Amino acid sequence: MDLDLEAELSRHTAKSVVIVPVILSGGSGTRLWPVSRESFPKQFWPLASGKSLIADTVLRTLGGEFAPPMVVCNEAHRFMVAEQLREAGVTGARIVLEPVGRNSAPAIAAAALIVAQDDPQAVICMMAADAAIPDSTALRHALIAAAEVAHSNKVVTLGMKPTKPETGFGYIEMGAPLAEMAEAHTLLRFIEKPDPDLAETLIASGKVLWNSGIFVFTVSTLLEELQAHAPHVLATVRRAVDARTGDLDFIRLGREEFAACPNISLDYAVAEHTTRAAVLPVDFAWSDVGSWSALWDLGEKDNAGNVAVGDVVIEDASNCYVRSDGMLATVLGLEDAILVVTEDAVLAAHQDRAQDVKKIVERLKAQKRPEATTHNLSYRPWGHYEVLILGDRFQVKRIVVKPGEKLSLQSHFHRAEHWVVVEGTAIVTRDTDEVFVRENESIYLPLGCRHRLYNPGRISLTLIEVQSGAYLGEDDIVRYEDTYGRS
Amino acid sequence: MDLDLEAELSRHTAKSVVIVPVILSGGSGTRLWPVSRESFPKQFWPLASGKSLIADTVLRTLGGEFAPPMVVCNEAHRFMVAEQLREAGVTGARIVLEPVGRNSAPAIAAAALIVAQDDPQAVICMMAADAAIPDSTALRHALIAAAEVAHSNKVVTLGMKPTKPETGFGYIEMGAPLAEMAEAHTLLRFIEKPDPDLAETLIASGKVLWNSGIFVFTVSTLLEELQAHAPHVLATVRRAVDARTGDLDFIRLGREEFAACPNISLDYAVAEHTTRAAVLPVDFAWSDVGSWSALWDLGEKDNAGNVAVGDVVIEDASNCYVRSDGMLATVLGLEDAILVVTEDAVLAAHQDRAQDVKKIVERLKAQKRPEATTHNLSYRPWGHYEVLILGDRFQVKRIVVKPGEKLSLQSHFHRAEHWVVVEGTAIVTRDTDEVFVRENESIYLPLGCRHRLYNPGRISLTLIEVQSGAYLGEDDIVRYEDTYGRS
Numbered sequence: 009m010d011l012d013l014e015a016e017l018s019r020h021t022a023k024s025v026v027i028v029p030v031i032l033s034g035g036s037g038t039r040l041w042p043v044s045r046e047s048f049p050k051q052f053w054p055l056a057s058g059k060s061l062i063a064d065t066v067l068r069t070l071g072g073e074f075a076p077p078m079v080v081c082n083e084a085h086r087f088m089v090a091e092q093l094r095e096a097g098v099t100g101a102r103i104v105l106e107p108v109g110r111n112s113a114p115a116i117a118a119a120a121l122i123v124a125q126d127d128p129q130a131v132i133c134m135m136a137a138d139a140a141i142p143d144s145t146a147l148r149h150a151l152i153a154a155a156e157v158a159h160s161n162k163v164v165t166l167g168m169k170p171t172k173p174e175t176g177f178g179y180i181e182m183g184a185p186l187a188e189m190a191e192a193h194t195l196l197r198f199i200e201k202p203d204p205d206l207a208e209t210l211i212a213s214g215k216v217l218w219n220s221g222i223f224v225f226t227v228s229t230l231l232e233e234l235q236a237h238a239p240h241v242l243a244t245v246r247r248a249v250d251a252r253t254g255d256l257d258f259i260r261l262g263r264e265e266f267a268a269c270p271n272i273s274l275d276y277a278v279a280e281h282t283t284r285a286a287v288l289p290v291d292f293a294w295s296d297v298g299s300w301s302a303l304w305d306l307g308e309k310d311n312a313g314n315v316a317v318g319d320v321v322i323e324d325a326s327n328c329y330v331r332s333d334g335m336l337a338t339v340l341g342l343e344d345a346i347l348v349v350t351e352d353a354v355l356a357a358h359q360d361r362a363q364d365v366k367k368i369v370e371r372l373k374a375q376k377r378p379e380a381t382t383h384n385l386s387y388r389p390w391g392h393y394e395v396l397i398l399g400d401r402f403q404v405k406r407i408v409v410k411p412g413e414k415l416s417l418q419s420h421f422h423r424a425e426h427w428v429v430v431e432g433t434a435i436v437t438r439d440t441d442e443v444f445v446r447e448n449e450s451i452y453l454p455l456g457c458r459h460r461l462y463n464p465g466r467i468s469l470t471l472i473e474v475q476s477g478a479y480l481g482e483d484d485i486v487r488y489e490d491t492y493g494r495s
Numbered sequence: 496m497d498l499d500l501e502a503e504l505s506r507h508t509a510k511s512v513v514i515v516p517v518i519l520s521g522g523s524g525t526r527l528w529p530v531s532r533e534s535f536p537k538q539f540w541p542l543a544s545g546k547s548l549i550a551d552t553v554l555r556t557l558g559g560e561f562a563p564p565m566v567v568c569n570e571a572h573r574f575m576v577a578e579q580l581r582e583a584g585v586t587g588a589r590i591v592l593e594p595v596g597r598n599s600a601p602a603i604a605a606a607a608l609i610v611a612q613d614d615p616q617a618v619i620c621m622m623a624a625d626a627a628i629p630d631s632t633a634l635r636h637a638l639i640a641a642a643e644v645a646h647s648n649k650v651v652t653l654g655m656k657p658t659k660p661e662t663g664f665g666y667i668e669m670g671a672p673l674a675e676m677a678e679a680h681t682l683l684r685f686i687e688k689p690d691p692d693l694a695e696t697l698i699a700s701g702k703v704l705w706n707s708g709i710f711v712f713t714v715s716t717l718l719e720e721l722q723a724h725a726p727h728v729l730a731t732v733r734r735a736v737d738a739r740t741g742d743l744d745f746i747r748l749g750r751e752e753f754a755a756c757p758n759i760s761l762d763y764a765v766a767e768h769t770t771r772a773a774v775l776p777v778d779f780a781w782s783d784v785g786s787w788s789a790l791w792d793l794g795e796k797d798n799a800g801n802v803a804v805g806d807v808v809i810e811d812a813s814n815c816y817v818r819s820d821g822m823l824a825t826v827l828g829l830e831d832a833i834l835v836v837t838e839d840a841v842l843a844a845h846q847d848r849a850q851d852v853k854k855i856v857e858r859l860k861a862q863k864r865p866e867a868t869t870h871n872l873s874y875r876p877w878g879h880y881e882v883l884i885l886g887d888r889f890q891v892k893r894i895v896v897k898p899g900e901k902l903s904l905q906s907h908f909h910r911a912e913h914w915v916v917v918e919g920t921a922i923v924t925r926d927t928d929e930v931f932v933r934e935n936e937s938i939y940l941p942l943g944c945r946h947r948l949y950n951p952g953r954i955s956l957t958l959i960e961v962q963s964g965a966y967l968g969e970d971d972i973v974r975y976e977d978t979y980g981r982s
Contacts, residue, residue, distance in 0.1 A: 042825075
């Protein structure tokens with residue numbers, strides 16, 4: 009017998025733990041504007057590697073001791089989550105949809121109640137979808153160790169060994185080693201993001217760890233603790249879970265029930281109150297990817313300390329983070345600067361002010377500017393589209409439809425549409441006709457006509473849509489039939 | 496009789512001077528990249544006011560003592576010059592086309608030889624197309640005074656009273672007042688752009704002026720001086736003028752003859768050698784618009800010293816120049832920075848490095864990047880077009896055709912085109928047909944078909960062109976007939 013295989017088998021036999029990763033995809037990541045926006049927040053962007061943060065997160069705990077993941081996300085992001093898991097090759101994931109965002113306590117409570125129906129003794133490990141942890145193996149080992157502690161009814165947090173007096177993270181003060189497992193410690197208290205002086209003092213004490221927000225507990229421990237410290241949260245979430253509906257591959261929580269739930273983090277609801285808190289100190293690289301400066305920290309630097317991502321030219325600059333998701337970005341003679349270029353907005357900032365990017369976003373929101381919250385690129389279950397130009401009475405979009413996918417049967421009151429197929433093949437329903445439109449052919453959809461677009465092919469269909477009319481809003485649409493439950 | 500009118504008439508009667516403004520539209524303005532590029536250099540952009548620099552320049556000396564202007568420009572820019580003069584309401588201008596750029600001495604020599612055919616005693620005032628002089632009245636008075644000095648066979652330069660030890664300009668050392676006119680002085684020498692120490696010394700001397708590059712002389716004086724100091728330049732330019740052809744409203748110099756001419760500035764060819772040099776000190780705001788910092792100097796500043804042009808949001812920054820010609824540009828926490836955003840490139844730089852923007856352009860040229868030299872927006876005699884997106888096998892353009900204008904009759908070997916009219920009306924020739932295409936209608940032009948686009952209407956025609964094919968270069972075109980002499 010192969011020795012490696014034997015070792016692997018014996019390892020599996022020795023561990024009885026099965027861990028359900030619960031990935032919380034919340035937050036809007038405004039400090040990473042203009043890339044991260046409410047409509048497409050940071051966890052869906054390839055910020056720390058070639059894959060999106062959520063794909064990286066899910067892949068870290070795939071297989072072996074880990075059950076397929078459960079992702080809890082905003083309903084509006086469901087197709088992005090599904091698509092990114094599919095692209096990452098993840099199968100068997102369950103996606104729980106929050107009708108509204110209510111922070112981490114209700115989200116993890118919902119996940120726990122759903123997992124409990126299969127196995128109340130299952131161990132859950134709760135992780136944010138938007139952290140960066142390059143060493144997956146170290147994380148897996150830590151989670152497995154934490155799961156063993158969790159089995160003795162502990163609420164276990166991973167505490168990151170601090171490397172500098174960071175003011176952007178919360179801290180954890182640890183106490184004595186646990187009797188059950190000497191590697192873990194009792195958790196004395198949580199400390200909010202400190203000022204620089206306090207951060208220095210904390211680091212000097214040698215007794216603190218960074219709060220990673222990664223929790224490990226059994227379902228039954230979590231539910232008991234919620235019952236003890238946040239019974240109202242548990243009761244409302246239970247009603248939302250009871251009212252859930254299945255919707256394609258999604259689990260949709262009851263809208264009104266979930267909306268009635270308080271907005272509260274697991275730290276406030278449980279972790280700061282429980283007498284069962286434990287912390288497992290770990291020592292591997294971790295980032296909350298909380299700002300452009302955090303990405304500069306994570307990035308590969310040139311000799312002058314610059315991080316360049318995308319189409320970037322740097323001349324005589326140092327310690328800059330320069331990123332372009334589209335056009336050419338050039339930097340000359342700057343120090344400690346951030347330059348981020350997207351398809352419709354540019355941010356130039358000083359590294360020291362990376363935390364204040366949200367101030368820019370707040371100003372843009374106050375001006376009701378779309379760039380504050382939405383991108384030109386919109387994901388849909390059938391593919392995506394990008395607005396190329398919006399004129400006074402016309403709009404041009406590039407529409408990409410995945411193989412085999414179909415848009416809804418629809419009509420518009422105020423606009424006509426011209427579709428030019430530039431790649432792939434389309435079958436277009438136009439009132440009572442079905443028209444086969446090949447590469448390089450076009451079709452006209454007059455105002456009011458019922459139409460539907462279908463990609464019958466094996467490759468993506470790309471078409472250029474030219475809309476013309478007096479009103480071009482996305483809400484001028486009447487849907488008659490929809491594969492994705494939107495009619 | 497109206498008193499104002501009487502004063503005006505008496506003023507005209509008193510002055511016998513008629514001055515021909517000769518506007519040299521040379522240079523590529525690479526220090527103002529990414530806005531200024533060879534294909535569309537800085538003089539054509541509205542940088543210092545709402546009008547382009549060349550329009551501002553021409554308008555400053557329109558009417559009164561001034562004859563209609565003569566513009567000497569690169570052949571490739573002829574339609575931009577004509578269009579910008581038309582937009583500015585300038586009539587009667589003559590546009591002299593250089594087949595290649597040969598610097599200011601050949602350009603002004605050509606202008607002088609052409610003007611000489613009407614009036615060898617005419618006074619020419621030579622000005623760059625790309626300077627900013629907010630006070631036109633002061634400039635006109637100075638030019639009229641300079642013209643009087645020029646009539647006594649002087650080569651007169653306007654010398655700008657310096658306001659600071661600027662290292663980006665050349666200087667002029669002035670001597671004694673002239674006998675003919677005490678306001679003007681002899682010109683002792685030209686001083687190249689100084690280092691900071693020399694600049695301080697020069698300013699402290701009180702004897703120096705900035706070299707504005709504005710010259711005033713009679714045609715006969717200039718030709719005599721060219722004959723004396725640069726006879727080869729004069730002889731070659733004379734051959735190029737003799738070989739000129741009329742082309743629409745343009746005077747096109749002989750290509751081979753002009754190409755044979757040395758590349759030399761008027762300063763080197765004549766001004767530094769002539770014994771007839773005089774300088775008229777003037778004291779009004781002037782800028783060579785030589786860098787983004789010069790535009791920061793010129794611009795209107797907020798309380799923190801920031802200049803914002805276009806769609807800009809600034810938070811807690813100071814002494815920044817921020818300009819967007821398109822998407823939203825935001826700046827947070829930077830000092831003394833430049834941020835310039837165009838449709839396809841972004842520059843972020845330190846103000847102190849504004850002169851080094853050309854280094855970025857050189858790097859981009861070495862990489863053969865189109866952003867180094869050309870813009871997405873291209874001007875044509877019939878209007879303009881903008882590339883919205885360039886895909887692998889397709890391209891989308893927005894094409895705007897001016898009322899009454901017509902594109903060439905053409906065909907393509909490698910691409911088909913779809914035209915969707917979104918504003919105005921088109922008459923499209925398609926092989927043997929003439930098709931009337933109204934707003935919201937479209938037409939398909941298969942590969943190889945002979946087609947022509949005409950705007951018969953009274954308003955601009957806007958259409959979206961979707962090209963598809965294996966090769967989409969602008970050079971895949973066969974022209975059969977062209978109103979603008981391009982077939």
